[in-house]
Amino acid sequence: MDGLNIPLNHILLVSSLLFAIGMLGLMIRRNIIFILMSLEVMLNAAALAFVAAGAHWGQPDGQIVFMLILTVAAAEVAVGLGLVLQVQKRFKTLDMDHANRMQG
């Protein structure tokens, strides 16, 4: 078990990098597919942090939450792709800035 011992800090660094990449993607992409992908990246970043932390403390909680996140992500993708289809149908584009009807 102790063959591959990666320090927790490294994993957390990767996780935050992933999270930042996801967030950046979310902020700069307009295409809804890429937005969804960025969301996925962010979720996985968080999940990675959980797994790493669980391993570090020797507790199963991290893995349980990881499974929860997987499920949520799957559900989110289902809903998100449904929305993507609707958006494509309504607006004939995948540019999210066209779907800003809810502005104040």
Place this chain on the structure above:
Amino acid sequence: MSETIWLIPLIPLLSSVTLMLFGSRFKALQIGALGVGSVGIAALLTLLLAAEFMQNQQVIQLSLWTWMEVAGFAPGISFYFDGLTLVMMSVITGVGFLIHLFSTEFMEKDPSYARYFAYLNMFVAAMLVLVMADNLLLLYLGWEGVGVCSYLLVGFWYQHNANGHAARKAFIVTRIGDTAMALGLLLLFTELGTLDIQTMVGEANQTWQVGDTVPLIACLLLVCGAVGKSAQLPLHTWLPDAMAGPTPVSALIHAATMVTAGVYLIARTHGLFLLAPTAMTVVAVIGITTSLMAAFTALMQTDIKRILAYSTISQIGYMFLALGVGAWSAGIFHLMTHAFFKALLFLGSGAIIHCLHHEHNIFKMGGLRTKMPVTFWSFMIGSAALAALPMTSGFFSKDQILLQAYQLPDIGPGLWMAGLLGALLTAIYSFRLVFVVFFGKANTEPDKDTGWRMAVPLSVLCFLAMVGGWFMIPVTEVFPAGDGSHPAHWVEYVSISVPIFGVLIAYLIFYSGRLKIDGLANSALGKSLGQFWLSGWGIDWLYDRLFVRPYYGLANLLKGEPVDAIYGFIVALNQTFNHWLSVAQSGRMRWYLASMVAGLILVITLAANLSVGVL
């Protein structure tokens, strides 16, 4: 009888209410019988009362119930009856009855026959309450009541906007005076603690000295009310317009009874006026000024009813003069004789208008002497009395007024001379009317002559206008006695001869044509003066500019509710904030996210900095 005087106003009132509720189901004959009959019964009861009063000279005080009782303010629905009341009641019910009878023929064809008699009966009831009232508040009830009836009757033919306008003008202009009078009531109650006329006058004599300020103000406020109701300067403008109503209404309300209510009010409260000599002088000056102004105006009018209206204003001016110089009973005497002859003249003009297809312009009449004999004689007698030719009723009353005015120190002779000028003008304009309408060539053919229901009232009033001067009105107990002195004989001779001279002038100008005034009338000065008089001295024009238009303007200006602008500002402020904030709500997710991240970074930085500081 003394216990049942309340029946006298009640009967016309009940008749009025009945006509209002069920008038539409009655036949014309029933309506007429009810309308005339109720006033007839009231007249009969008044006659009985008069007979009783002549025997025992008993003053009657009758309290029905307390109207309201608040903190010592307890006016009653209670009546007071003395000689003065009797004179007024006789005029109201007597002349009123004749006019009601006349109306049954005059208004015969009108679809609103029942409504007419309902209003007219209501008026009689209110007028009776006015003169019978024991306290000023009940008097005020009658006072406003007759005002509303006058409004309703002036605007009786409401389908024409002009009539409605005249009616509103009549009510609002008199309301100005009434409001001042109400303030007078407030002042009197506050100072004296009662509005009961007899008690109040007694109290006033205890409290105040002659010449004090408070009674002066109170009297002036009452005068304002009287001036409004009696169409004196400066509130006289409503009366000529009020001629828009049916002619019998003009005869009853705007000649015989309601317009003289102001005279009655001052006579009734003369005890207060004796404490305020200045107020009396004001009354005299208002009277004589109005009298002259109206007489000049009457000279130029061409509408038969407007001539009579201005003549009424002028004659009431004489009554005010009488009151102002302390000739109380002469004033009331003139009130009575004026009621006779002016009702006669108005009814006569009503007969002419009725038979001449509603023609009002005297220059389109002419030569009616032979075609309408009853009316002709009515006008002859009425005009003679109005001009105060010797032996007519108007002569006795007007003579008394002028002689007593002459005896007033200082301003007396001046008032007398002005009064004489007025008498001269009166003679000229009244006989101008007679000569133009009844002599000369006929311009319009009458389609009928008067029926009996018109002829009888005219004849009775002719008789009264002739002999009314010999009546002795029982007011010696009411008013303080004069000193009984007479001025020099020449004063009397002049007073008698002036009206005769006036008739002569009218004859020369309007009948024989010997005296040519065309040149004078067509000169520049004559024209503008004539125009000035015709317009009633431009007072209507002035009021229109001074009050009516500014008020309309103000109402128009404020119509949009400027106060709302304040609240509008608050709303606008909120909307501005809302606008600013809603800009952030762009609907772009990336924008939200960016601001969230920025906010997060900000918070973390702050928290980190602060914790560093704390730690």
Place this chain on the structure above:
Amino acid sequence: MVMINLIVILLAGGLLAILSERISDTMPRKVAMAVVLADLLYLLVCLSGMPEITQLQAPVANDPSTWLMHFKADWIPAFGISIELALDGISLLMVLLTLVLGAIAISASWTDIVVRKGFFEANLLWSLAGVLGVFMALDLMLFFLFWEVMLIPMYFMIAIWGHENRGYAAMKFFIFTQASGLLMLMSILALVAVNHSGTGVWTFSYFDLLNTEMAERTAHWIMLGFFIAFVVKLPGFPFHTWLPDAHTQAPTAGSVILAGILLKTGAYGLIRFAVPLFPEAALNFSYPAMLLGAAGVVYGAVLAFGQTDFKRLIAYSSVSHMGFVLLGIYAWNELALQGAVMQMVAHGFSTAALFMIAGSLQERLHTRDMREMSGLWQQMPRMGAVAMFFVVASLGLPGLGNFVAEFLVLLGLFQVNVWITVVAATGLITGAAYSLLLMQRSFQGEVNKKWAEYGLIDFGSREMLTMTVMIIALIVLGVYPQPVLDAAQPVLQSLLELTATPAVAAVELAQ
């Protein structure tokens, strides 16, 4: 218990009205009418078993046992909040007025409501229930509760069944009353807190709060909160601008209730709370308050004169008339107060009737614009005659209730301030101007051909019956107002005594 029942009957009646719509379309109005009449009858029966009001000794304002009725039960004891209701002469007058005008309002909207009839009648009844609560509640928290209860149904009435601009009017009405309600709530809480800091007891009871001692400045500010809350409702100048919109847009029954009853809650609040709770502060404030009253009289009259909308004109006339009430209250002597109470009753009838006429015209002509009316008397003589009666009543013809009221107010006011009286008295002239203009533009004048072909229907027997009730009421109030005056007299007397004491004490202190 009687008082609770009065309110509960109305609340339950509202539910019944909603349910009854399932039976038939015309059922709700019958149910509502029956409920209100039953309530009125119940009150009268209960009263008949009591000693004559006139024989009661003057109720001592801070001793509930001397009142006509008194009921108290715990509600939230921790804060001293209780369900406390009481009835004295003035409340009784107002409660009677509410129930009578409630019945009249139902009659007024007998035919002009076409959608959701059950819910409409329910709102009407609930609003009445709230008003009854306001007139009877003597626990300030309960008072505040009822104050809100009466407003919300009224909001719905305007917003759902109102005329063309109802949304705006309803919102304006709601915001004005809600903002003033908030002000009142803050004042109540402040008063209770001040009382607590002095006595250590939490209580919202009127009787306990009457003699709260507080600093002059504190009293002034709390009083001002109450004052503004009530004056908005009254409405007094310059807080009146919600009224023309609300009255104009409300359905007929709504206008009748608004003008006839809801406005009176403001006046009632001033008499019952704003002055007695802070006698000194309120009477120090009387001069500005009277100025506002006089301004309202004049301003309302001028604006009424400028209107072309029939209902809007009447609404502004209310502003003018309620100015007299404000004057009467702050003149604070018996004459003026009696006048104010009288005005509350008389104005209730005269304005309610005029709004009913306006509603009938709207129902027949589908317009309220007087420029399109003219000569309506010709076709509807009965309605014309009735309108004429109420118009002369509202311009203050002696012999009708409004005159008694206005004259007493002026008489009392004259003893306090002559010049304000003179300004207020001009209201009699301007009042005549707008009232007669209303008559001229709508019923008199040349007959408008448009309507001649239209075939207008005159008042029927239901309308005439309703009108007759109000005509008789105004005549009786006008020639024999004594019962009303007698009912209010002991109460006013005790209030005057209550407020006189601190003034006397202050004078003694100064000496």
